[in-house]
Amino acid sequence: MKILVIGAGAWGTALAMHAAARHSVQLWARDAQQASQLQTSRENQRYLPGIRLPDALEVRSGDLPALVAQAELIVLGTPMAALRSGLAMLRDCQVPVAWLSKGFEAVPADAPAGSHGLLGNEVCAQVAPALHAGVLSGPSFAQEVAQHQPTALVAASRHADVRDALVAAFHGDNLRVYANEDISGVEVGGAVKNVLAIATGLCDGLNLGLNARAALVTRGLAEMTRLGVALGAHTDTFMGLSGLGDLVLTATGDLSRNRKIGLLLAQGQSLEQAVQSLGHVAEGVYSARTVLQRAQKLGVEMPITAAVVALLDGSLSAPDVVQALMGREPRAE
Numbered sequence: 001m002k003i004l005v006i007g008a009g010a011w012g013t014a015l016a017m018h019a020a021a022r023h024s025v026q027l028w029a030r031d032a033q034q035a036s037q038l039q040t041s042r043e044n045q046r047y048l049p050g051i052r053l054p055d056a057l058e059v060r061s062g063d064l065p066a067l068v069a070q071a072e073l074i075v076l077g078t079p080m081a082a083l084r085s086g087l088a089m090l091r092d093c094q095v096p097v098a099w100l101s102k103g104f105e106a107v108p109a110d111a112p113a114g115s116h117g118l119l120g121n122e123v124c125a126q127v128a129p130a131l132h133a134g135v136l137s138g139p140s141f142a143q144e145v146a147q148h149q150p151t152a153l154v155a156a157s158r159h160a161d162v163r164d165a166l167v168a169a170f171h172g173d174n175l176r177v178y179a180n181e182d183i184s185g186v187e188v189g190g191a192v193k194n195v196l197a198i199a200t201g202l203c204d205g206l207n208l209g210l211n212a213r214a215a216l217v218t219r220g221l222a223e224m225t226r227l228g229v230a231l232g233a234h235t236d237t238f239m240g241l242s243g244l245g246d247l248v249l250t251a252t253g254d255l256s257r258n259r260k261i262g263l264l265l266a267q268g269q270s271l272e273q274a275v276q277s278l279g280h281v282a283e284g285v286y287s288a289r290t291v292l293q294r295a296q297k298l299g300v301e302m303p304i305t306a307a308v309v310a311l312l313d314g315s316l317s318a319p320d321v322v323q324a325l326m327g328r329e330p331r332a333e
């Protein structure tokens with residue numbers, strides 16, 4: 001299969017490396033200088049330092065329409081902020097398209113009251129309704145996949161040809177890809193776990209203990225599931241790879257950038273300092289307010305997400321966040 005991966009960050013590069021063992025893969029970087037550095041050094045020094053790119057992987061820049069025209073599967077490996085423009089560019093494609101972004105679109109601070117951001121599949125329905133598209137998600141740190149450590153992913157789409165293409169492209173060689181039709185559930189899992197990982201990073205940074213972290217993961221899963229079901233997802237999806245699986249990984253694994261944001265905030269860094277020192281995208285920072293807005297609109301209670309939003313907005317300090325969560329009225333589980 002001819003696969004085009006657009007975006008040469010950590011995750012796009014790791015998956016392109018993986019598929020290059022069995023398919024013809026082109027990795028497209030928007031920055032020509034970065035592309036030529038990858039092509040000649042055979043290493044993505046910024047995003048996956050120390051890991052050699054397979055010889056078969058071709059790195060490209062420029063002339064995207066020509067590459068799109070030849071591809072049999074197109075994967076958008078960009079952050080959520082670039083998904084709308086990426087899907088709009090691909091709107092007339094006849095081949096399966098998938099994105100890797102995990103999040104809700106951010107809501108600009110000056111957006112009119114009542115407006116809210118969208119999940120990837122909702123963005124796709126707006127800008128590229130005829131596209132056969134889906135998402136590849138699940139618990140997967142790019143560094144581990146790039147080093148061929150065992151990993152399980154989930155390919156979610158309403159279109160069987162998209163699920164099949166993703167399985168054919170990426171399943172094999174220590175990477176299992178499961179198929180799922182519930183794209184909204186898979187996307188809610190991938191988006192909300194990022195917000196919850198900021199909470200567990202904060203919890204661990206403040207040395208609140210393992211009990212506290214387990215409580216956040218469990219109650220976090222409950223609020224993620226409530227939102228997903230209100231958005232039309234199946235409850236079962238949240239017990240799967242993109243729900244419980246990715247939540248456990250991101251909330252407890254120190255490779256997580258979202259978790260790192262929480263750890264840095266606990267050390268007293270400002271949000272701006274934390275985001276700058278990370279140098280990678282941490283989608284939870286941009287999605288948190290949207291998650292809360294969508295929940296409020298649907299009448300869904302999400303107290304941990306609300307606390308993270310208050311922390312990120314600066315309206316609650318770290319100790320106040322703990323107080324806000326622990327001071328809530330008792331209730332049935």
Ligand SMILES: NC(=O)C1=CN([C@@H]2O[C@H](COP(=O)(O)OP(=O)(O)OC[C@H]3O[C@@H](n4cnc5c(N)ncnc54)[C@H](O)[C@@H]3O)[C@@H](O)[C@H]2O)C=CC1
Pocket residue numbers: 006007008009010011012029030047077078079080082100101102103140141142143279280281283
């Ligand atoms: N890194 C990881 O382990 C995983 C990341 N993801 C998700 O994948 C998405 C991408 O994450 P990473 O690769 O880690 O981010 P990253 O911060 O490592 O790299 C993002 C890349 O996208 C490029 N980019 C941004 N806008 C672009 C545009 N308009 N056109 C082309 N390239 C553009 C940037 O130049 C950069 O190379 C995020 O939504 C993340 O949540 C999902 C699973 C694992």
Ligand SMILES: O=C(CO)COP(=O)(O)O
Pocket residue numbers: 102138139140141194197246249250255256257258259281282283
């Ligand atoms: O999505 C991920 C793991 O599945 C990566 O998480 P972070 O974006 O927090 O690093």
